[in-house]
Amino acid sequence: MATRYLDDQGINPIFAGRALTLPSTCDEQREQPRRATVPPIIGEIIANLGLRYRPSGKADLEAHAEALVLLAEDCADMPPPLLDSAARRWARESKFMPKASELREAALAVQADAVRGSDVGTEQLRAHCDKLNAMSWVRQSRRPFIISQRQADDKIIRFVDRAA
Structure with a gap:
């Protein structure tokens, strides 16, 4: 025999005296979404x-x-x-x-x-490095270095470009 959980009006006695209304999903006073504060x-x-x-x-x-x-x-x-x-x-x-x-x-x-506009120093450094790379730094094919200056003790101070 099945146990009956409802009373004569078809209501479960546990919920007797309580309103059987569901909470409303469309409130009249909806909360506005918060907006970001703008300076x-x-x-x-x-x-x-x-x-x-x-x-x-x-x-x-x-x-x-x-x-x-x-x-x-x-x-x-x-x-x-x-x-x-x-x-x-x-x-x-x-x-x-x-x-x-x-x-x-x-x-x-x-x-x-x-x-x-602020990388002028970098451009100057790059131009200087390109100039140094264009200079003769090693002896190639029996041609001597092109030397622009010598000191008294025969020490080489600066090399110049072969094309110059």
């Missing part, structure tokens, strides 16, 4: 960029404002001077509003240009 200087840079690419319609203004907020959140971790330079370069070179990835690529290009 004010980043917000100002993105706002200036947004003013350069202003949409025409009113409905587009709201979408444009939301896109600017998202762009500022995506670029919040970039150094402000680098972001400003990248935004200015983008405004000069493109007629469309950038995405965050495009602004990051522009910032990398700005950074590479800044570094490229």
Whole structure:
């Protein structure tokens, strides 16, 4: 004989007096997702960029404002001077509003240009090494070194290029 767990109304006595409602999955007061904090200087840079690419319609203004907020959140971790330079370069070179990835690529290009101008010492060293490599340092095929200077004790100070 099977044991019956339900009472006469078809309710399990363990749950008698309790409401059998499930928790609602659509609350009226949903919690808004937390947005990343954007430094004010980043917000100002993105706002200036947004003013350069202003949409025409009113409905587009709201979408444009939301896109600017998202762009500022995506670029919040970039150094402000680098972001400003990248935004200015983008405004000069493109007629469309950038995405965050495009602004990051522009910032990398700005950074590479800044570094490229500062390696003058490396270029001078490379030119000096090329000059040294072009000089005759060993005796080849019975031809003596070409010597530019000698000291009194017959010590060789400097070699010069054979072509010179």
